[in-house]
Amino acid sequence: MFFYTRKSVLTLITAFLCLLSVRGFSQSVGVTVTPSRLYFVPGQLSVQRVSITNPSNYRPLEIGISMFDWKYDSLGSNVITGIGTLKNTLANYIKVAQGTYFTLKPGETKDVDVVCNVPKDADTLSYRTTMMYIAQLNPGNVTDSKGASFRVTVRIGIKLYQSSNPSPDVNLEIGNLYAVKDSGITRQVALVFDNTGNLWTNGKISYELLNNNTGKKSKMPDVEFYTLPGDHRTVYAKLPDNLPKGEYTLTTVLRYNDGKGIKIADLKMEL
Incomplete structure (x- = not known):
């Protein structure tokens, strides 16, 4: 197995823009919320805005906002726990400046200001996280193709x-790449890597197989x-x-x- 590295020099602005690239999330039933991620800068009171929309044309929505602790597990799945469970809780x-309970009229959009204020004398953790849930409190009725009715709520x-x-540092390091066998047959591969930087970092893994006998890719x-x-992460690919x-x-x-950091790993295997 061989590893190659191409690491770019990052500026403070570039790192912040990477983390502020957020995407909205919508539901055809229930409530629409954007953005899906908020990043708060260190060392000062910081405010980010969230837009909450009632997509219904005929019924009001009762909205409740709540906080939970949050982290990723080793496979990248969300782990949600009660406030104070994790030492790096941000909750x-x-x-929420406008309060944690309100009603949206049909078609109404409400902007709420999420205020983060970590005092200077707080413990010196490198980062803090929380999951903020936007919940529909009054269930809606949905009918399926067979005419059965359901009560649906959205969170x-x-x-x-x-x-x-x-001083932002964005860096990932590959630790291993190996074949995963099932009943003696290689069916998956696993890539193991670590976030050795100090920022919440996202990216993409691409794969290319070369048949060394035929040259086909x-x-x-x-x-x-x-x-x-x-984070110590293992990503499986079939x-x-x-x-x-x-x-x-x-x-x-x-x-x-945003593609400025690239790490490559090669694995030779017999199928």
């Missing part, structure tokens, strides 16, 4: 992140990921079905920080 420093999570590092679906500082037997070289490309 105690967050307030949308917004990830909140605050860094205490005045094939692609595998890209995998997107998000990591917090200190190999294409019906690959001819032979010797293969798998090249994985780990791109992050």
Whole structure:
């Protein structure tokens, strides 16, 4: 297995723009919320705005806002726990200026200000996180294709992140790339990497298989990921079905920080 590195020099502005690239999240039933992630700068009171919309043309929505602790597990899934469960909780420093309960008229959009104020004398953690849930409190009726009715409520999570590092460092390091066998047959590969920087970092993993016997190349679906500082991550990817037997070289490309950071790992394997 071989590793290659191409690391760019980052500026403070570039790192902040990377983390502020957020996407909205919508539901055809319930409530629409944007953005889906908020980033708070270190060392000062910071305010970010969230837009909440009632997409219904005929019924009001009762909205409740609540906070939970949040982190990723080793596979990248969200782990949600009660406030104060995690030592790096941000929930105690967050307030919603307009309150945590209100009603939206049909078609109405309400902007709420999320205020983060971590005092200077707080413990010196490198980052803090919380999950802010926007919940529909009055269930709506939905009818399926067979005429059955259901009561549906929607809860949308917004990830909140605050860094205490005045000097951003965005870096990922690959630790391993190996084949995963099932009943003696290689069916998956696993890429192991660590977030060794000090920022919430996202990226994409791409895969290319080379049949060393025929020279034929094939692609595998890209995998997107998000990591917090200190995260140890394992990403599994399924190999294409019906690959001819032979010797293969798998090249994985780990791109992050809007493609400015790139790490590459190669794996030779026999199928």
